[in-house]
Amino acid sequence: MKTLVLYxxxxxxxxKYANDIAKRVNADIFPLKRFKAKKLSEYDTIVFGGWVRAGKIQGIDEFLSNWDLMKEKNVIVFSVGxxxxxxxxxxxxxxxxxxxDYHMRYYQFRGSFDFNKLGPIEKFMMKKAVGQIANNPELNANQAALAGILENPIEFYDQEKVDRVVTVIETLALEKKS
Ligand SMILES: Cc1cc2nc3c(=O)[nH]c(=O)nc-3n(C[C@H](O)[C@H](O)[C@H](O)COP(=O)(O)O)c2cc1C
Incomplete structure (x- = not known):
């Protein structure tokens, strides 16, 4: 079974997540922007990972615009936020x-975030978003954690999710063989 990882x-x-997954399942890997959609036909399982900006998985629209070429394949999407x-x-x-709207498996990974490393536009965007969260009197645990994000960088590597996605890909490969 041939597996492709795009990110x-x-x-x-x-x-890093995309590389780690690709290495473990022996997949081809490309940044989404450098991959030609017509080559999708060569693969049985297609994985796409995109980072999250204001709730939107970056690259997902472009990735899904080729759904017709993937709809009979195993599609796995993961987001990193x-x-x-x-x-x-x-x-x-x-x-x-x-x-x-799509038949796929979806996984949410946690990534790292450091406010001090952002450019001026993104700093402005984040301050605005966090300000809106902090003004909400009924914060859930997730929002409460985000409220402190400008002062406290997050560094996270979701080993368990990587293992899970690798297991899913390996299981799909076994199903194809049998
Ligand atoms: C402008 C901006 C907006 C973001 N919005 C979200 C968000 O809505 N939800 C989330 O979970 N993470 C959000 N993040 C955090 C990033 O998704 C996180 O830092 C991720 O690890 C970036 O992935 P990358 O290192 O592959 O670019 C945001 C980060 C930036 C800079």
């Missing part, structure tokens, strides 16, 4: 990114 990453977290991967956030991500 879109800004500060390297998604790229600073949010907790809880039930509510997952539901929100599926909704915002219209994933419910």
């Amino acid at each position: 879109q990453s800004k500060t390297g977290n998604t790229e 600073m949010s907790f991967a809880d039930k509510d956030t997952r539901a929100q991500m599926i909704d915002t990114n219209v994933l419910y």
Whole structure:
């Protein structure tokens, strides 16, 4: 079985996850922007990982625009953001990114975030978003954690999720053989 891993990453977290998964299942790997869609036909399982910006998985629209070429394949999407991967956030991500329209497996990974490393526009965006969260009197645990994000960098590597995705890909390969 041939597996392809595509990714879109800004500060390297998604790229690292994509690389780690690709290495373990012996997949071909490309940044989404450097991959020609017509080559999708060569693969049985296609994985796409994108970083999350304001709830949107970066690159997902471009990736899904080729759905017709993938609809009979195994498709796995993972997002990398600073949010907790809880039930509510997952539901929100599926909704915002219209994933419910596609037959795929979706996983939410946590990445790293350091406010001090952002450019001026992104700093402004983050301050605005965090300000809105902090003004909400009824914060859930996820929002409460985000409220402190400007002062406290997050560094997270979701080994368990990587292992899970690798197991899924290996299981799909076994199913194809039998
Ligand atoms: C402008 C901006 C907006 C972001 N919005 C979200 C968000 O809505 N949800 C989330 O979980 N993470 C959000 N993040 C955090 C990034 O997704 C996180 O830092 C991720 O690890 C970046 O992945 P990369 O290193 O592959 O670029 C945001 C980061 C930036 C810079």
